[in-house]
Amino acid sequence: MVHISRDAVSLSRGEKVICKIDWEKRYMHMKLHTMLHTIDGVVYKKYKGEITGGQIFDNSARMDFDIPGFTKEMLSSIISDSQLIIDEGHRVVPKEITREEAKRIGGVARTAPGADLLEKLDTVRIIEIEGFDFQLDGGTHVANTNELGKISLIKFENKGAHNKRVEFGLS
Numbered sequence: 343m344v345h346i347s348r349d350a351v352s353l354s355r356g357e358k359v360i361c362k363i364d365w366e367k368r369y370m371h372m373k374l375h376t377m378l379h380t381i382d383g384v385v386y387k388k389y390k391g392e393i394t395g396g397q398i399f400d401n402s403a404r405m406d407f408d409i410p411g412f413t414k415e416m417l418s419s420i421i422s423d424s425q426l427i428i429d430e431g432h433r434v435v436p437k438e439i440t441r442e443e444a445k446r447i448g449g450v451a452r453t454a455p456g457a458d459l460l461e462k463l464d465t466v467r468i469i470e471i472e473g474f475d476f477q478l479d480g481g482t483h484v485a486n487t488n489e490l491g492k493i494s495l496i497k498f499e500n501k502g503a504h505n506k507r508v509e510f511g512l513s
């Protein structure tokens with residue numbers, strides 16, 4: 343296993359270190375990641391939108407998307423539709439499946455790099471939000487959507503006709 347440190351540390355070859363996970367930070371990260379998948383699922387399935395970017399911060403997460411005919415009013419229904427999924431308490435399950443299985447499910451790779459990866463790998467890891475969504479993924483998630491709490495809208499930025507940027511939080 344390789345750990346890449348973001349902070350400058352001076353270590354000498356062969357030196358032993360003890361790594362500890364900052365659980366509070368990690369758990370928030372997991373919740374925000376599952377939140378993004380939930381919103382992504384709603385945007386993709388219900389609004390036929392395309393996800394063009396995303397980023398997880400310490401206490402919020404950003405999503406960029408392109409929805410045909412987007413109006414700002416749609417945002418509140420995207421949030422309430424996503425909240426419904428969260429409150430229904432869907433299990434969140436990581437799975438390894440073959441490329442053929444992934445293609446049969448369809449729509450598991452929603453970004454260009456993801457689609458590229460799907461062509462290169464025989465086996466892929468996906469995150470299933472049971473009864474709702476499948477997405478190609480390499481990150482950490484909670485076990486059930488009911489762990490997330492309430493989605494809040496932090497910021498909306500109109501970055502052009504085909505790019506809306508929204509920051510969401512959890513409370």
Ligand SMILES: [Zn+2]
Pocket residue numbers: 375379478479480481
């Ligand atoms: Zn993900």
